[in-house]
Amino acid sequence: WMQYRQGYLEKARAHAENAELALGGIPARDKGLQPAKAECHHLFSLIESAAGEYDRAVIRLEKEIAIRQGGDDDQRLAAAYNKLSSVLQTKGEVTRALDHLQRSMELAERTGNIFRKSISLKNLGELQFIMGDLALAWKCHTESLSISVQAGNHLGFVFNHAGLGRIYRARGSAVSAMAEYNQALDAARRIRFHDRESSILADMADLLCDQGLWREAQERLDQARLLDNERGQDPSPWYLLVAARAAAGKGRPEGLREAVRVLDGLLTGPIIIDDEEFITVPELRMTALRLRGRLEEMMGRRDQAGPYYARARELAEEFCREFTPAQKGTFKKRREIEEIVSAAAHGS
Template sequence: MSGDMRNVIHSHETDVAIQVGVLHGDIALSGSIRPVIPRQLPMEPRWLVAREREMSELTDLLADVWPAVVIEGIGGVGKTTLALHWACQNAVRYPDGQLFADLRGFDPLGAPADPGTVLHGFLLALGVAPATIPTGVDAAAALYRTVLAERRVLIVLDNARDAGQVLPLLPGTMSCAVLVTTRNRLSWLRTQGVVSVRLETMADADARTVLERVLENEVARIDLASVTAIVRRCSGLPLALTIAAARVAEHPDFPVSELVAELDEEATRLSAFDAGDGVRSLRAVLSWSSGSLDKELIRAFRLLGAAPVTDVGVSTAAWLWSVSPRDAANTMRALEVANLVRQHRPGRFHMHDLVRLHAAELAADAESRTALRRLVDCFAYTARVADNLLYPHRYAWPPPDLPDGCDPVQLADDPAAVTWFATEHPTLIALHEAARREQWHEAVWHIAHGLDTYQYRLGLLTENVGVARLGLEAAVTIGVARLRASALRQLGRAHTRANSLAEAETCLLEALRIEEDAGFAMGRAHTHHDLQRVYCRRGRYKEALYHSQIAMRLYRAENNPVGAAHSLNAQGWLHARLGDVALALDCCKRALALHTAHGNVSGQAITSDALGRIARDAGYLDEAALHSMVAVRLARQLGNRFAEADHTEQLAAVLIGKGEYASARRLLHAAHELFVAQHRLGDAERVLNQLRTCPEVRESDHSQE
């Protein structure tokens, strides 16, 4: 053979072995690595609804603030859709390629992706020879940063479990950008400068748009009521909306009302969000989050499902779990890290409706029922304590015992009690109904009793009647005569406030019969006083005066000066209705002195209002205005919206009599708003009629402006 014979191999491939027959001389390999531009983004989502603000925020952050952003939120809220939509829309800004990895942080079928494995795949995609990729994560991450140092690449890391998965995959250059999606709060990444964007559920209007987009032309066949029901039950969760829409679209001949019925029933709601393929199931998606919790946290999450509420305070969680408030706060924050709850204000955590249903399904065990009973008893105790602070001047039934291991909420005074009731009223209503279902009759009665004063003050008349009815049912089942009489009296008062006077009279007469048979003098005094109010409203003033006089005698015999003051005030008003103004004023002034001496602010307000009305009818308008202004001020001080509405209307009437029309009209508008808010529509209409007849402005009004 010729001595200058050469073997030359040209290849664009790496790690390729080529076998030839016989080699003579040296082997020279020459090759080149072609530039590799990865395009790994999955297909762009077909559309994105109502995320314009978040899209704009991502653009601003990635362009001007820091090239790494975490999108966090509960399962099914649309994090991946948002990330891919932004990435595909902005891919042109990253000419050196786009990398994508599903980190499988919450995959129920396997372990989360190993960062080293992901790095190996990214480096291969960027054109690095396999033989040159280090096996250690740190070394591979260093090479990864080196390769990216002169490039503009977008990296999307979907479904991250923790910061440990993400940190090795962050580039070391500002020229690249990273989008991370996760169900957890990756707080450690924030310490590294990574910015977080929380994705919330959708408003109802946007949820409707999602349904319309998915169903396209088919939405026309769905009635508005069904669309509204589906939107309401999906609670703004995009995954739930798309599954519900898919079910409608798959069976166009089925009535949509069938799906609505499934969604309306708590027991079948989560099952309704199942597309039928075993993957697109809301229950499965939610379980991926709960399944990632450790033993203590899954127990806490499961017991949260036992509580029939979505808004939970630290004290509620502490009672439910039978731990200290400090431990409860720490556990709630850990659940917040997993995005299973959301702290919407200090110490208050919200759980999405569908997440709560998932937790409730996990809570079907004896421990959960015990936890619910403990929670009901703690709320029953606290409601009774708070109610006694709102009105300490009456006979107080002993509150139930506080369960062992539960720290009481410290309520110092009337304002603290009002604040607690305002915060926990929805929880109390839900627990009241839960206790009724479980037939915990003593707790039902205590909660009903405890809610009465607060609901009266706020003008929650429908709720007041409903709660009182449940209290009466419980008292009848318990079988104690005095409890039954008390419950009948409470229901009679609620009916009186709601202007259902026939029902009120029936309840109170039955209560009086029981109390006379049992010899309960204080109960008889209360019931006679409540009956006078009913008869007064019905215009039967002599009967009302009779009952008021009996009530006062009984109160005095029982050494109850505040009760006697209430009766005196009632008698004053009744004497005025019967034409004896002098006696009326005398009774009311003595009543006001008694209420003032015993610190009964609500009694002072009611009596001041009565004095104002009597003085107005007698033509003493200046005196009437002073009394009525005191009544309005004291009602506002107590937060008693029910009384404030009445007193405000009365003050307006006095000012009309004085010719101060501009001020009177402002008060009438305020009274109308209060009446409407309390659903006292007859009273609201009466005020509107007064506004129609009240002059707009008179010359003398200018001095009042």
């Protein structure tokens, strides 16, 4: 567990495989076997989702849920539903994610588990942010943070302060957003949560890019890359996207070429995002396409920007296809989505 939490995925996977092998040697009639098997499925799901193996993680979680539904540990069942919701969210299956999250929240209420309630509220805040309902996202994150303080849940400090930072940014308050990011970063460092520390540094860099503070943005990116290098981790897709934006920021030819190289690499291969990241795979892809189109314009090739914008708009439409009319309305009012639609409509 600790190796997974600190980002050492292959070491964690090796230990999980050993545990599963050991469980296979226990007689099936042993009544203690089923909870242990469920726990092993859960550990594998954590590792697989962090490695971008989402479909395998979903299968593991469905197996865990099937086992736990026949038991009496509703708290662990709630955790499985919560994790399944997170993995589906990362895949971009927001409606399914909401359905499973609702089940987790019902179990948390029934058992009175405030820790599980805090996690469910945090996840709901992220889903509402994705759909553009900033008021409800704010309510969920602040309530989750309050419970986290009460329960001493330091992970909750990390995720909820980061979530509030994104809401402030969406509302145009850069100063308040950075203050929340700083609190999230401090919390991540206190508990050596290296993956989220790196991710929050990239969030900060993206916010600084909004303000045209390219040097300061690069400093945050350098810190994030150092963390990844120390753990032997490749940079995340979110880091690469922000790095491309920072490289292109000043409009210099060498920076534009580097940004094109990074984005083309990102867009031609599978995008692997840890399900604890705030952004979904479809959102990251459409954002990368929008930036790629913008790079064509910056290089004086406006006629070649259109296909990138058009594909980004297609992805946005696909992403919200199963939303309710109200959800589609708030989603399409997100700044990023409005920019994609406008660019595609004007071919620029």
